[in-house]
Amino acid sequence: MEHLFPRMQLDELLKELQSRLEAVLTARDGIHALLEAVVSIGRDLEIETVLRRIVEAAISLVDCRYGALGVIGDDGQLAQFIPVGLTEEEITRITEWPHGRGLLGLLIADPHTLRLENIRDAEESYGFPDGHPPMHSFLGVPIRVRDEVFGNLYLTEKNGGRQFDEQDELIITALATAAGVAIENARLYEETRRREEWLDASGKIARELLFGTPTADALRSFVARARHMVGGAVAVVAVPDAAGTTLEVEAADGDDLTGLRVPVADSLTGSVFTSGEPVVVNALQGAGQPSPLLDQLPGGPAVLIPLGAERVRGVVVVVKTPGTSPFTPGVIRMLQQFADQAALALELADTRRRAEQFGLEDDRARIARDLHDVVIQRLFANAMTLISVVRLVDQPDVARRVEQTVDDLDVTIRQIRSTVFALQTGTGANGDGLRSRIIEISQKSVAQLGYAPGVRFDGLVDTDVPPEVAEDAVAVVQEALANVVRHAHAKKVEVVVSAVGGELNLVVADDGVGIGEGSRRSGLANLTERARRWGGRCDVRAADEGGTVVEWVVGL
Structure with a gap:
C-alpha cells in the first residue's frame, strides 16, 4: 500500500500535466487560428467584405453555427445587419429584420461582453420573429473603432450542444479588437475612394455643363x-x-x-x-x-x-x-455634396447661357443699327443718284434699265428693313406684335419645311394693324404655311406682309406643285371668310413660274 500511494500520486500528476499540455496546445492552436483570422479580415479593404469576414472568422474560432454583425446607426438602432450561417430560404422566411430591440438593444445600450446559456432566459429577450430558426447559447461582443462603438458581434448555437466558455469570450474579444482596426482601415479606404469618385464625377458634370x-x-x-x-x-x-x-x-x-x-x-x-x-x-x-x-x-x-x-x-x-x-451617414453626406456641386454647375451653366444670350442680343442690335444707319442710307443715296441720272439719259432703253435698277434697290431696301425689324424682334422688342408673331410662325415651320421661309415686311405693320385684324392675319399666315407643308412640296416659300395705303396685304408664295383640281378647299374657304369679315378678299392663284400664290387683303 505504501508503494501504491506514491504511484497513484504520480499518475495524477502526469494526468494533470497532460491536461495542462493539452490546454497549452489548444491555446496555441487558438492563438494561431486567431492570428490567421486577423490576417484574413485585414486582407481586404472593401468594407462589406471585411464585415462579412469578421463574422465568418468568429464562427470558425469558437465553432458555432450562427453569427452576425450589427452596425449601429446614428439613431441608436441597427443600421446594418450582416448574418452568416443562415441560408437564403431561412432569411426569406424571417418576417422582420432586426432593428436593435431586446437582447440586441441591450448590447447597444450597454456595450459590454455578454455570454448566456439560453437566450430566452434573459429578461431583455424580445423573442424571435416568425420564421426565425431556434437559437439558445449566445455570445455578444462590442466592436470599437477609435473608442467609438461601431457595432456588435453576435454568436449563437455552439456546435455539439456546448456552451460558450471564458476561452471563447477571450478569443472573440481579441478578434473584435483587431476587427476595429480592420474596419477603420476599410472605412478610410472607402471614404478616400468615394471622395476621388465624387471629385472626378463633380469635375465631369461641371465640364459637361460649362461646355x-x-x-x-x-x-x-x-x-x-x-x-x-x-x-x-x-x-x-x-x-x-x-x-x-x-x-x-x-x-x-x-x-x-x-x-x-x-x-x-x-x-x-x-x-x-x-x-x-x-x-x-x-x-x-x-x-x-x-x-x-x-x-x-x-x-x-x-x-x-x-x-x-x-x-x-x-x-x-x-x-x-x-x-x-x-x-450610411458618410454616403449620404457624400451624395449631398455631389448634388450641391451639380446644382452649382447648373447655376453656372444657366448664367453662362444668359450671358451668351445677352451677347447675341447685343450683336443683333449692333447689326440692325449698322444695316439701318449705313447700308440702307447708302442704298437710298445711290437710288436717288440714279433717279437724277435718268433725267439726263436720252436713250429710252438705258433709262428703263436705270429705272429697273432703282426699283430693285427699293426692293432691296425693303428686304433689309425687314431684316432689321427681325433682328430687333429677336433682341426683345415687342413680342406680341404682328411682326414678331409672323416671324415666330415662320421659324416654327422650318422643322417641317426643311428650310427657312423668306419673310419681308413693308410699312408700320405693328402700329397700323388693329389687334383684331392682326389675329386673323396671324391665322392666315399659319394656315397658308401649313398648306405648303402638307401639299406643295415646295423648295422655296416667300411671305410678304405690307401695311401701306390703308390696307393690309399678305402674300404667301411657293414654287411647289400648285393646287390640284381635287384638292380640299376647306382651309382656303376659312381664309376667304376671315377676309370678308373685314371687307376684304382672298385670292389663290397659280404663280407665273409654277407654284401657288395666296393673297389676303383687308382694309385698314
Whole structure:
C-alpha cells in the first residue's frame, strides 16, 4: 500500500500535466487560428467584405453555427445587419429584420461582453420573429473603432450542444479588437475612394455643363454617376414644373421612369423639395407618408436628396435593392455634396447661357443699327443718284434699265428693313406684335419645311394693324404655311406682309406643285371668310413660274 500511494500520486500528476499540455496546445492552436483570422479580415479593404469576414472568422474560432454583425446607426438602432450561417430560404422566411430591440438593444445600450446559456432566459429577450430558426447559447461582443462603438458581434448555437466558455469570450474579444482596426482601415479606404469618385464625377458634370452640354444630358450623366457611387439599383432626379406644383422625373438610370409626375403637396418627394432637407427611408419600416415615386422603385433602402443648397432645383432619389443595407451617414453626406456641386454647375451653366444670350442680343442690335444707319442710307443715296441720272439719259432703253435698277434697290431696301425689324424682334422688342408673331410662325415651320421661309415686311405693320385684324392675319399666315407643308412640296416659300395705303396685304408664295383640281378647299374657304369679315378678299392663284400664290387683303 505504501508503494501504491506514491504511484497513484504520480499518475495524477502526469494526468494533470497532460491536461495542462493539452490546454497549452489548444491555446496555441487558438492563438494561431486567431492570428490567421486577423490576417484574413485585414486582407481586404472593401468594407462589406471585411464585415462579412469578421463574422465568418468568429464562427470558425469558437465553432458555432450562427453569427452576425450589427452596425449601429446614428439613431441608436441597427443600421446594418450582416448574418452568416443562415441560408437564403431561412432569411426569406424571417418576417422582420432586426432593428436593435431586446437582447440586441441591450448590447447597444450597454456595450459590454455578454455570454448566456439560453437566450430566452434573459429578461431583455424580445423573442424571435416568425420564421426565425431556434437559437439558445449566445455570445455578444462590442466592436470599437477609435473608442467609438461601431457595432456588435453576435454568436449563437455552439456546435455539439456546448456552451460558450471564458476561452471563447477571450478569443472573440481579441478578434473584435483587431476587427476595429480592420474596419477603420476599410472605412478610410472607402471614404478616400468615394471622395476621388465624387471629385472626378463633380469635375465631369461641371465640364459637361460649362461646355454647352444640354441640361437633360448632363442630368442623365449625373444620376448615372450618383447610382454608381453609392451602389444603388435606381437613381432619378425630379425637377419642378413652371408652376412649382408638380415634380417630373427629368432623368433616370437603372429604370426608365422619365416623365413620371409627382405632386409637390402631400408627398415625401415634395417635402424634400420644399424643406431642402434629405430624407433616408428604410424600406422595411416604410416611408411614413405617401410616396408615389418610391412606389415605382425597388423596395430597398432609399435616400432623397435636394438638388441644391440655397436654391433647390429638384430632388435626387437613389434606391437600393431589397435586403441590402441602408445608406450610411458618410454616403449620404457624400451624395449631398455631389448634388450641391451639380446644382452649382447648373447655376453656372444657366448664367453662362444668359450671358451668351445677352451677347447675341447685343450683336443683333449692333447689326440692325449698322444695316439701318449705313447700308440702307447708302442704298437710298445711290437710288436717288440714279433717279437724277435718268433725267439726263436720252436713250429710252438705258433709262428703263436705270429705272429697273432703282426699283430693285427699293426692293432691296425693303428686304433689309425687314431684316432689321427681325433682328430687333429677336433682341426683345415687342413680342406680341404682328411682326414678331409672323416671324415666330415662320421659324416654327422650318422643322417641317426643311428650310427657312423668306419673310419681308413693308410699312408700320405693328402700329397700323388693329389687334383684331392682326389675329386673323396671324391665322392666315399659319394656315397658308401649313398648306405648303402638307401639299406643295415646295423648295422655296416667300411671305410678304405690307401695311401701306390703308390696307393690309399678305402674300404667301411657293414654287411647289400648285393646287390640284381635287384638292380640299376647306382651309382656303376659312381664309376667304376671315377676309370678308373685314371687307376684304382672298385670292389663290397659280404663280407665273409654277407654284401657288395666296393673297389676303383687308382694309385698314
